[in-house]
Amino acid sequence: MTTQQSKTLAIDFGTSNSACAIIDNGIVRRIPMERESETLPTAVFFPASRGGMRIGSAAGQALIDGDEGRYMRALKSALGTPLLNEARLIGGKRRSISDIITAFLAELKARAETATGAHFTKALSGRPVRFHSKDDARDAQAETDLRACYLAAGFEAVDFMYEPEAAALASAGAAASGDIGLIVDIGGGTSDFSVFEMHGTQVKILASHGIRLGGTNFDHAVSMSHVMEHLGHGSELERELGDGRLPVPSSIFVDLATWEKIPFLYTQDTRRMVKQMLPLAVEAQKLGRLENVLVDELGHDLAFAVERGKIAANATGARSQIEMGLIEKGLAAQITEGSLNAALSTYGDQIRNAAMETLVRAQTAPQQIKSVVFVGGSSLMGMVSREMATLCPTSQQDYGEAFTAVVDGLALATQT
Template sequence: MASTSSALPRDICAIDFGTSNSAVAVPAQEGGQLTGGMRLVPLEGRHTTMPTAVFYFAEGRHDADGPPRAFGRAAMAAYEEGVDGRLMRSMKSILGSSLIDQVTDVGGGRGVKYADMLAGYLKHLRRQAIQDGIEPRRVVLGRPVYFVDGEPARDAAAQASLTAAARAVGFEEVQFQFEPIAAAFDYEQQATREQRVLVADIGGGTSDFSLVRVGPDRMQRLERREDILANHGVHIAGTDFDRHIELAGILREFGYRALGPARAGQPPREVPSGIYFDLATWHLINTCYSPQRVMELRNMKPFYGEPRHHQRLMTVLEERLGHELAHRAEEAKIAVSGGGGCQIDLGLIESGLSVELREETAVGALQSDIERIAAAGRETVAMAGLTPADVDALYFTGGSTGLRLLAERIAADYPQAQQVRGDRFASVATGLGLHAARLFAG
């Protein structure tokens, strides 16, 4: 990360708290001496990014921080190994919703508030940054352009909740920067001339666009408001893709959009679909396991024209396999992201059961979302009073830009723009670090 100042304090950091992955930047040092730049913190071994995931163990004693937990890759490993407990992901998507103050069951007879769950993850990130005399008390947090689309009050509440969580874990000063603006600062390090760059930051929870004027003569300025030509976003991204893939490619084998038996000369009716939408939404999966709901679904067997669909659904509910299905949908999305197809093994539900996911199925499932995301990019340019021909560069960042179908569709609107791919998982954190260095420099 480029040097910005020789007088950086030791109590600053920047955090990219992402829907799917997170990263932290702190002042860089060598031999105990600050070098004047920022660096990404190794969070797990050599990895400078970490899955935004927490696993609550069903067994074990509470400590001062709460129930026994694992974070990041360790959380994912515990889940994949079948350890008794509950995996939490997509915590960022809870911000701005009524769930933030609710308590959820995490196993072992324990309940945890979603707000405390989020704060616990931030506390873990801060602890990873405390080393070699660095103890962050001031932070720049990244945020999407909109936590909640079209609802300013809920959007403000989301930022307030994130601020409260950051203060609760020891940050005394909390600043925010839009994630796509941060990505533009990262891109600016390689800019050799002044350009108008459209940043497409497509992550797990939001798709954000910013049109920013960048250049070597501008990068040292702290006040960049006049260089931010427009920003816009939609609350559609990777987790939505996963949900559509699961519905189209997996849950049809469990009764989604299937027909029930014909009755009294009437045409068959479609099986009620509410349970399937909840099973395909990470933060709602656990609601499917309540005894009352399981009993309700068990009594719905007569609504199914194909008994095997109902039997498979009940296996998922009774053995609490919903998160595993969501995980396999995510893996399938990744597998087809470069083209072709894949086979989804569902043998854990029923011996020999598998589903083929072909690229055309994925295209059909994701087409509407991809078009809405591309439209948000075009609207961003229009908000700046410009046309696609005025965009000099298109900068892709965020994990979901690895989806070929999406990147190609966005790029098609800007045929004259140079296409540049940043680090899909670290560009935002790098840019937030640059901003923190400029903001907090002594």
Template sequence: MRPISGGIDFGTSNSTVGFMEDGRPRLVPLENGQATLPSALFFNFEDDRTYFGRQAIANYADNIQGRLLRALKSVLGTSLIKEKTRIKAHSIAFTDIIGSFLLYLKDALENQVGETVDNIVLGRPVQFVDDDQEADRRAQDELEKAALKRGFKNIEFQFEPIAAALDYERGIDREELALIIDIGGGTSDFSIVRVSPERAKATDRKDDILASTGVHIGGTDFDRLLSVAHVMPELGYKTATKDGKRNLPAGYFFDLATWQRINLLYSAKAMTDLRQIRYEAARPELVDRMIGIVQHRQGHALAGRVEQAKIELTERLETRMDIELADETLRIPMTRAGLEEAIETAVGRVADTALKTLAEAGVRADRITTLFLTGGSTAVPLLRRRMLSLFPQAAAVEGDMFGSVGLGLALDAERKFGRA
């Protein structure tokens, strides 16, 4: 019997791990029986341990001294990957932090199957970095090196929307021309794939993949845009200097609104700069709010509240964000209309990418028979409406919003590595 293999969907917001059992793909329970694990780590300074997923977020929410890191996948292929973050007396490279997360997933897989797993298929977006093939190659190489360093020996990659197509194909009884729409925390990926029960038996599916495209826009970008539009102005963003000649510098506000850049604010230089910005501000009381959030290292908590508001606005037309500050509670009303205005341009770029996929495949929109939607951000109403409007004749099919890619990667791993 050949060694067992598996698939890892290392996502910007959530991750899953798949394996084959009795001829069917399964997801590994990663935390308290749940198959999805938030892609988060918390370095606990009080007990010197590292926590993952929901437990990491809970540690942070309990105000335990430490460092929270999220959206790590977004640093792959960027200049941030070369930087280190301070963990107590040590500086740790982002590649090693990603490796620690992959090791957690590897251990969970091996505990589930009861043996060492050397063979793995890692999911990847169609583009880690938009319009930069060299940076995209570096991103995959960085992920591969992190996996090799943590004990995997044989590593293959598969586009995440192709993995989702493999999962969808298990449940159909006729040939279809499917557009796989996989919109997660960090990227929006599209693939046009011929699927059928007969084609599913083939090992080589290259001829069935008509086109794959992607853009580096996802749920964390919607969080950032919502925060910049409705939260950062309450902290001084777009307010004037005392002399009225310009607005305050925007850089640190964008850092606070961006998951993977929040930790950059926790430095002596950033605090010195923020105090100088306060001195120059026409409304220093707003910048005081910003300084308080950074001083108490509540940046990720703020980003989490923005994310929760976005999720709430997928289900209702209005909500409210309450932010506890040192001297006040900041209450910010939010509406779905406000969210949609904030993300309109980004959604337009996603829609353009879907149309680009059609053009690259050389097919008309009316030839697409099925839209297979997966990834948490497909729940965003504006994005969903836009996707459905582009293909009015296609049947929309809901995939496992967070699990389809992991299941498809398990299927792909069996094809690539075999299991006799």
């Protein structure tokens, strides 16, 4: 890096991936966070015995290698919820998710300072338009929580900018004066939308809107519809006394399909509950697989398998399978483009309706949209592009910088 660097660090702290950038001599410079990569997974791993917290790909590699410890992902989803400040024994020490987010942000700051030679006192952080769709108090609390984490991580001040509005700044170069565009930012935890209009080279935001829905919800839906039946979801238990049967409680499967809740299933109480159900299970083999997942702590391995299956099926005519061989040799769940679309069908409606609401707030008709700009990894789902083609049939679809548009726009905003 050279001179004239901004002292403000732009940070896209995402549910699934994070990135940092600065303005260096008037140019956006993304800061490599690991192995020259401009993004890194928002994931952490705490070894069971010794060693410090690992983040990003190193955290995922520890999970793949079968190292003993605690893997955690989708930390951002806990902001504004009671789960954020619940202390649990993690890596030999009682920690809350708030503590872990703080440590993660501190590591981003340290790596950015090492890479640039600068000292960053201020952060400009992206945030979704809505952390929580319909709860204003919880939405405000989420920003308060995140601000506290930034300050505890060593920043003296932090400002926030809506992520789709940052993406609009980064997308301005491809638009002509007078053009109206729609940003569709589907991340790991939220879906955000901004309608923008170009005035010369300046971006004017006409309206922004968002809902709490993202890639982790897609994973959850696929897991519940394709995988959990193989672990006993929907099966029954014989009554200990009397005739008839009872359903296996669904809550454990719901949590196992939820990224941020997986680490908290590995308790003696949960394992004991499943062990007590086994002798009563009508389909004991399936419930035995659930027990294996909990005892061997395979929840995240299963979630990654679901994610891979979802991505593989996201193609015209695609047919794949969700591999579960770690649980039982040869075990797999079939997934096709059709079954994927069926699992996500209600989400498509929500995304289209949220985008339409953004257009209404912007007082803009769908046919006025020149281009729809897709941002965030989950915007690459075919379901999303189909819904936007239905809503804005005359617009062009642009996938330019889906993974870095937000951090680029945040860096540009540090100049103002």
